[in-house]
């Protein structure tokens with residue numbers, strides 16, 4: 714029984730959990746309480762802080778999926794604090810993208826005008 718319980722935690726922090734169980738006391742970054750082995754918790758892929766899934770309002774379905782071996786290295790999870798930072802970054806990227814699109818459309822417009830002029834000049 715205990716084997717299956719441990720494997721989930723050991724996967725991510727193998728080096729920490731190797732020696733004894735006492736050193737790997739994890740604190741929840743949200744409520745500040747110790748995360749027990751029996752607690753369901755996730756670690757943020759950015760700040761590497763652990764959180765109770767209840768504290769981060771993470772659906773158990775998502776958590777179960779993340780514990781899947783196949784999800785390892787593929788699925789990233791960010792805590793709400795890092796998500797905020799990412800949101801800012803995404804906003805910034807979107808602004809840049811928008812500017813690029815605007816520039817491209819302007820360029821297209823200019824090219825279109827040039828082409829039109831060419832058509833006119835060849836016709837007349």
Ligand SMILES: [Zn+2]
Pocket residue numbers: 741742743744745746764765768
């Ligand atoms: Zn908590």
Ligand SMILES: [Zn+2]
Pocket residue numbers: 757758759760761762791792793794795796
């Ligand atoms: Zn984080």
